[in-house]
Each structure stands twice: as C-alpha cells, then as structure tokens.
Amino acid sequence: MPDDTSTLRTPSVHNPDFPNLHLLDHPLIQHKLSLARRIDTPTIQFRRLLKEISLLMGYEITRTLPLEHHAIDTPLETMQAPMIQGKKVAVVAILRAGLGMTSGLHELMPSAREGHIGLYRDPETKRPVEYLVKLPEPEGRLFILVDPMLATGHSAAYAIDVLNRHGVADANIRFMALVAAPEGLAVLREAHPGVPVYAAALDRELDDHAYIRPGLGDAGDRLFGTK
Numbered sequence: 001m002p003d004d005t006s007t008l009r010t011p012s013v014h015n016p017d018f019p020n021l022h023l024l025d026h027p028l029i030q031h032k033l034s035l036a037r038r039i040d041t042p043t044i045q046f047r048r049l050l051k052e053i054s055l056l057m058g059y060e061i062t063r064t065l066p067l068e069h070h071a072i073d074t075p076l077e078t079m080q081a082p083m084i085q086g087k088k089v090a091v092v093a094i095l096r097a098g099l100g101m102t103s104g105l106h107e108l109m110p111s112a113r114e115g116h117i118g119l120y121r122d123p124e125t126k127r128p129v130e131y132l133v134k135l136p137e138p139e140g141r142l143f144i145l146v147d148p149m150l151a152t153g154h155s156a157a158y159a160i161d162v163l164n165r166h167g168v169a170d171a172n173i174r175f176m177a178l179v180a181a182p183e184g185l186a187v188l189r190e191a192h193p194g195v196p197v198y199a200a201a202l203d204r205e206l207d208d209h210a211y212i213r214p215g216l217g218d219a220g221d222r223l224f225g226t227k
C-alpha cells in the first residue's frame with residue numbers, strides 16, 4: 001500500500017488570486033529562467049536551460065509522490081525501505097515546446113513513460129489545433145503535462161481534455177509550465193479546477209497577439225531555432 005504523503009507539501013508561493021498556482025521560487029530556477037528570457041540567449045543555451053529548469057522544478061513537484069516500502073538487504077540486515085512507484089508516472093509534452101521539458105524530468109524518473117499531444121496555436125483565432133496524440137496507458141498513473149508557456153490557457157485546457165478522454169482524471173494530472181499569464185491561469189481554473197499548475201513565474205499580461213509579457217518570446221521557435 002502507498003504511504004500517505006498528502007501532508008507533505010511542495011514548497012511554493014501561494015497567491016490567493018490564483019489558488020491553482022504553485023509558484024516555484026527556488027533561486028536556481030529563478031536565475032536560470034532569467035537567463036532563458038534574455039533575447040541574446042542562443043538556442044543551444046536556451047535548450048540547456050529548459051532542461052535544467054525542468055529538472056529543478058521536477059524535484060519540487062515530485063515531493064508529494066507516493067512512496068511504498070519494499071524489503072531490501074543492506075550489507076547488515078533486511079529492512080523495509082521507502083521507494084517511489086516510479087513506473088507509475090507519465091510525462092506528457094505539448095508539442096513542440098513541451099519537448100524541451102521532458103529530458104530534465106526523465107533524469108529524475110528514468111522509467112517514466114512519455115506521451116505527446118501535438119498542438120499549434122492558430123495565429124488568427126489563437127485557439128489550439130490538434131495534429132497528434134500518442135499517450136501511455138492511463139491505469140494508475142500520475143500524468144505530468146508540460147509546456148513552457150501558459151498564455152491564453154486554451155492549449156493546456158485542450159490537452160487536459162484530451163487526457164480526460166483518454167481516461168485520466170484531473171486528480172491524476174499536474175501541469176508544469178515555465179511562465180504563466182494571469183489570463184491562462186483563470187481559463188485553466190475554470191476548465192479544470194482540480195489540476196494544479198506549477199510555474200516558475202507569473203508574468204504581467206498577454207499582449208494583442210496573445211504573447212506573454214514580459215515573457216520569453218515564442219518558446220518553440222527559441223528551442224528549435226525556427227522562426
């Protein structure tokens with residue numbers, strides 16, 4: 001039986017205006033995010049920073065993962081040792097930019113499965129358009145959905161709808177972003193109030209093109225060197 005770890009809480013900043021948001025304010029996360037935001041940070045460094053930030057965020061958001069005890073032999077005796085149910089985690093990237101956040105999480109949880117939800121935002125409507133869905137079996141699994149940018153929130157809400165249709169309940173989903181906009185947090189809270197959002201920053205607003213300000217630009221383009 002899993003131990004009850006629900007009383008362990010992820011250290012994060014709580015904002016009463018956004019009860020679904022857990023802001024991860026660890027200095028290393030904040031420093032690396034600032035480097036990633038800079039316009040003169042090239043793709044090679046941006047990619048590396050995303051991986052490092054995801055690993056650090058992953059360390060924080062996995063704090064509440066259930067442990068179970070297994071008998072192990074130390075050199076001196078047998079003991080019941082706590083171990084994570086590692087096989088029971090799935091990392092799901094919203095393509096493309098979410099791909100920049102998966103490898104950091106796999107460093108922490110090498111046996112986690114990986115799924116992909118391909119979405120792009122239509123430049124006119126600003127609404128997500130689906131082009132691929134490939135997901136691991138949902139049974140008994142925690143799904144960590146990753147995408148660096150939570151702007152209008154419609155891509156994240158759509159991806160969670162996809163997970164729901166696949167058989168994953170909101171209670172088994174955590175959403176991890178680098179930068180969140182107030183508008184996106186509100187949309188996500190309305191659509192999926194039971195899904196916690198972990199982010200490194202809550203930015204000021206969306207601009208007329210639904211880009212996050214101050215933001216970091218187009219995360220997918222910066223990650224893959226496209227335009």
Ligand SMILES: O=P(O)(O)OC[C@H]1O[C@H](OP(=O)(O)OP(=O)(O)O)[C@H](O)[C@@H]1O
Binds near residue numbers: 096120151152219
């Ligand atoms: O919250 P939203 O307003 O829906 O916007 C956020 C989405 O926009 C970006 O993807 P984009 O459409 O640029 O696709 P890409 O990752 O392939 O570049 C980003 O990676 C999110 O998926």
Ligand SMILES: O=c1cc[nH]c(=O)[nH]1
Binds near residue numbers: 097149210211216
């Ligand atoms: O600021 C934004 C908004 C949407 N998608 C991005 O990549 N950046």
Ligand SMILES: [Mg+2]
Binds near residue numbers: 219220
């Ligand atoms: Mg993009």
